[in-house]
């Protein structure tokens with residue numbers, strides 16, 4: 070019978086909001102070092118290396134591209150430079166007029182050296198989340214099932 074109206078998913082939000090919500094979920098998973106796609110753990114093999122595939126959903130973090138994480142490295146460098154700007158501004162504002170110039174002179178460069186190392190896996194996964202936001206997964210992004 071039907072009256073010809075398309076039934077929307079009950080109470081579904083507009084597409085724009087769903088896109089924002091999806092992006093927020095992807096980024097939240099990335100900053101907690103989980104697979105942005107499925108939320109599973111174990112995608113970080115070591116601090117400097119991601120697993121070849123997500124142990125849960127088998128997503129390949131590099132999405133089949135050998136230079137995939139150049140974007141992640143760019144993000145990492147931008148983040149390290151942002152650390153310097155934030156440390157400088159916060160220190161100036163909080164300690165003015167007695168700014169600890171010596172501490173800034175040595176502390177800020179040290180923070181800039183340490184930040185990319187500390188943030189390395191986060192920047193890779195945030196880059197992956199950013200990419201998944203703009204370019205949702207396709208079947209090629211997953212490793213073929215392994216025979217048992």
Ligand SMILES: [Zn+2]
Pocket residue numbers: 104105106107108109123124125126127128
């Ligand atoms: Zn996964």
